[in-house]
Amino acid sequence: MHLGYLEIFALLILVLLLFGPGRIAKVAGELGQGIKAFKDGLGGSKSDTPKNKDESTEEQSVENQEEKKDQ
DSSP, rough: OOOOHHHHHHHHHHHHHHHHHHHHHHHHHHHHHHHHHHHHHHOOOOOGGGGSSSHHHHHHHHHHHHHHHOO
């Protein structure tokens, strides 16, 4: 079954009338977040790494202190 431009346009108008622009934007945003979460789960996330140097140095100093306690 082949859909032409007119049929696709009619479907988009119908969806817009049924759900409204606010609901469509919300669903699109949730879909984008889901895709991002899926990609992050597959290949690791950049959000797993600290966003600034202060966080990474704090974590390293805590780890160093724990290692010293174990020795």
